[in-house]
Amino acid sequence: MCNHMVVDELDQDGVDRLFAALADRTRRDIVTRVLVREESVSALAERYDMSFAAVQKHVAVLERASLVTKRRHGRERLVRGDVGTIRTAARLLEEYEQVWRGRIDRLGDLLAEPHSPPHTPGDAP
Known part of the structure; x- marks a missing residue:
């Protein structure tokens, strides 16, 4: 398993911003x-039951987390998702899964080891 490879790509604050941004339902939908x-x-x-300013704030959070980018097109600001950041988040979650699977594998190995029956008082040695 890699040693925090994905976390090193982002830094701890970047990881915090990424998952904090994704913790909100509206931001995930955006x-x-x-x-x-x-x-x-x-x-x-127009898609959400909130003010334009509230949606702008959601987009700003996503932009700080590098989940979206904005570009000006005339008078509009166009928002595009950043697939690279999504892939980084997926790789980080895969690393967590590998840690979990390693623990399960070790537990399976431990359970597969031969056991001697428990000794009860009064049994002959």
């Missing part, structure tokens, strides 16, 4: 939408 196709902030705002 990421899903802009991974499929680029959308303007105003088009995104």
